[in-house]
Amino acid sequence: MSEDPVIVAGAGPTGMVTALGLQARGTPVELYEADPEDRDRPGSRAIFVHGATLRTLDTLHPGLGSDLAERGMVWPTRRTLFRGEEVFSRTYDDPLDAGEGLPPFSSLPQVWTEDILLDTLDDVGIDIHWNTPVETVETRPDGVTVGTGDGETREASYVVGADGAGSTVRTEIGADFAGDQSENYFIIADIEEVPDDPRPTERVFHYDTPELGGRNLLIVPFQGGWRVDIQCKPDDDPDHITSDAVISEYTARALGERYRDRVEWVSAYQFKQVNADTYTDEHERVLLAGEAAHLFAPFGARGMNSGIADADAVASAIAGALAADVDAVARAEVRKCAERRQRAGEWNKDAAAQALEYLQGESPVTKAKKRLAAAAADYYEPAGEWLDDAPYGPHGSPPVSIGQY
Ligand SMILES: Cc1cc2nc3c(=O)[nH]c(=O)nc-3n(C[C@H](O)[C@H](O)[C@H](O)COP(=O)(O)OP(=O)(O)OC[C@H]3O[C@@H](n4cnc5c(N)ncnc54)[C@H](O)[C@@H]3O)c2cc1C
Structure with missing residues (x-):
């Protein structure tokens, strides 16, 4: 078994959970982060932490999933309107348990999740090497040299590239990262709650x-505020909509007049859809995880949730590879x-x-389906539920088997 540690590049949620997962499996790990310790991570970003993610975190560090659940919130009602008319509403009196006492999800700003992860790393004695980007990665059959x-140059048994969308590790291993971009812009704003007169x-x-x-408008509550997501029309100017005056006006119309001056952060996005080849x-000495490996449009909250699933999987595979006596088994892991x-x-x-x-979807078929579903929703609930x-996107999970069977 190699004496060298595993090097993880990137202390975003994926890299931090990878380090935690390796340490939990008894594998020495070092974590390198390009940013300084007092970095600013703006915007609520990944607010929807799925129950499966809470369970993964609770397994890696008992109590961690519960911490995230306690800091966040579960919204009990989902509601849909079509051109001003309600077409669907459902309230869960007792939101389902995701198992092990954890809720089905927790809604909180990503930076809070990251703070909880930072505290957890501190508790288990994992130091982050801040201000220390990984710049070069040279792999050999028996290990990796990292600049x-x-x-400095450092020796690693394995390297995990969790260094985000612009990943250096991905470039160094020569992975291809080409994909599509959404046609429309989406405006995303964080709005501070009005504590003495909150919305439901x-x-x-x-x-x-x-x-x-x-x-189209999506409003999602999270602990401490609201996420407002406005889908631009094709000829909209995103700079105009994100200007102070316009976003305040839209916020007042979307959430109520009392929220007009409570915009904390706003940004315009075109979402990329990419998966590394x-x-x-x-040499099977490097693994990519999280946004270093893939970028998804955020509808369905697959970004951070899948990054944490990657993190757990790569930590398990590397621990298995390090425990293997046969080289081919290590490579296969x-x-x-x-x-x-x-x-x-x-x-x-x-x-x-x-x-x-x-x-x-601008196709006449998609538009007609939405209109028909809205018209039928009053007397046929599944039509409203579909809207x-x-x-x-679809429910369900990715396939897990590889090979023929
Ligand atoms: C508007 C918006 C809304 C979103 N909503 C959701 C949601 O509701 N649910 C969800 O699951 N996801 C959501 N996401 C996605 C989520 O924010 C990302 O998937 C998540 O941050 C990815 O985590 P990561 O650790 O893989 O990458 P990052 O968070 O990008 O972290 C990568 C880290 O690597 C560091 N780094 C970069 N280069 C190097 C280097 N060379 N060496 C060392 N370190 C390096 C960076 O400084 C950074 O700290 C949303 C994203 C956006 C933009």
Whole structure:
């Protein structure tokens, strides 16, 4: 077994959970982060932490999933409107348990999740090497030499590239990362709660919102605030909509006048849909995870949730490879993990693409289906439920088997 540690590049949620997963399996790990310790991570971003993610975190570090559940919130109501008319509403009196006492999801700003992960790493004695980007990665059959921004070279048994969308590790192993971009812009804003007069905690999707000139609107509560997501029309100027005056006006129309001056953060996005063509290198000594490996449009919340699933899988594969006495077994552990997660990435990308296509869909058939469903919703509940569900893509999970059987 190699004496060298595993090097993880990137202390975003994926890299931090990878380090935790390796340490939990008794594997020495070092974590390198390009940013300084006092970095600013703006915007609520991954607010929807799925129950499966909470369970993974609770397994790696008992109590961690519960911490995230306690810091976040569960919205009990989902509601959909079509051109000002309600077409679906459901309230769960007792939101389902995801098992082990955990809720089905927890809604909180990503930076809070990251703070909880930072505290957990501190508790278990994993130091982050801040301000130390991974710059070069040279793989051999028996290990990896890593060059870092402080001018040092370090030896690693394995390397995990969790260094985000612009991944250096991915470039160093020569993985291809080409893909599509959404046609429309989406405006995403975080709105601070009005503590003495809060809105009901419900997730609302509004098709063709009359108050917003017929644009689609998604409103999602999270602990401490609201996420407002406005889908631009093809000829909209995103800079105009994100200007202070316009976003405040849209916020007042979407959430109520009392929220007008409570915009904390706003940004315009075109979402990329990309999956790396390989998640490992020729010697099976490097694995990619999270946004270093894939980017999905956020409808369906597949970004951070799948990054954490990657993290757990790569930690398990590397621990298995390090425990192997036979070299071919070690290589197979890494290869199988890379293939499984790459396939999961493909599944997630397709699922997000379906959601995006549905939202952007200008085809007469898609438009007619939405109109017919809205018309039928009053007397046929599944029609309203379809309108409520479709913006998030299909349910289900990626396939897990590889090979023929
Ligand atoms: C508007 C928006 C809404 C979203 N909503 C959701 C949601 O509801 N649910 C969900 O699951 N996901 C959501 N996401 C996606 C989620 O934010 C990302 O999937 C998540 O941050 C990815 O985590 P990561 O650790 O893989 O990458 P990152 O968070 O990008 O972390 C990568 C880290 O690597 C560091 N780094 C970069 N280069 C190097 C280097 N060379 N060496 C060392 N370190 C390096 C970076 O500084 C960074 O800290 C959303 C994203 C956006 C933009």
